[in-house]
Amino acid sequence: MTAPTDLGTPASASSSGRTGARPLLPAGRVGPQHSPLAPPAASPAAGDLLRAVFRQHAAGVAIVTAPGERPAGFTATSLTSVAADPPLISFGVGTTSSSWPAVAEAEHIGVHILGEHQMELAATFARSGADRFAPPTRWHTGPEGVPVLEGVVAWLVARVVERVPAGDHRLVIAEVVAGDPAGGGSPLLYHRGRFTALRD
Structure with missing residues (x-):
């Protein structure tokens, strides 16, 4: 496998362009009622759509590391910058990933x-299966x-505060x-299923 195993998810937006807003309905119509604790199951086609759309999204590439016996x-x-005060970041990791047990326990x-x-x-x-270190x-x-990798553009160490399902x-x-932040150089990108360089 030569591609990252995690994938970002798009924010929902209404027809008015407000992120996270509920869609507007014609007068007299009521939208479907869904419990926030039991959202409707997504169709397989929706998953295919998400993957197809995000192939068009150029994303920065990072490596997340966690300490342990290995x-x-x-x-x-x-990877996302969440807030500056306090300085928070976020990233997604699959629960079937070989790295998840270490990330699940890491402080x-x-x-x-x-x-x-x-x-x-x-x-x-x-x-999968590579001796990464x-x-x-x-x-x-x-x-x-x-573990801090050498020769990277920049690196951070962060304290885990939450793991959200x-x-x-x-x-x-x-x-x-x-x-x-001072490693220098141009960042690596991931676009259309492959790693690529930034073009001026």
Whole structure:
């Protein structure tokens, strides 16, 4: 496998363009009532639609790492800056991922922004069964015992504050405690099912 295993999800929007707003209905009509605790099941076609739409979305590529007896890590395209005060980030991880048990137990995680020269590193951390921390991967133990990858554009260490169930994934929210933004270089992108470089 040479592609990230997680995927972002689009925000819902009404016909008025307000994100998260309920759609407007003609006068006299009442929309379907759904319990917030039991949303209607999505059709397989909706999943296919989401994947097709997000193939058109160019996303930055990151690697998330977690400490443990054996360090864990995976390639992610769902990294998001959530808030500046407190400084929060989020990312999605599948519960069937080999890295999930480590992320589920970790108090701190590492987030690494990859450069365009690191396509092979991104592929290694996305590949099932790969020994992701073996050479030629270069890394060291960083703050809070988190594995920190070397040669990246930038990195963060963050304290996990919440793991929110989201379908077959968990949305992990974490507060930044350390990092370095000064690695330099152009970022790696993921678009149309492959890793690619930023074009000027």
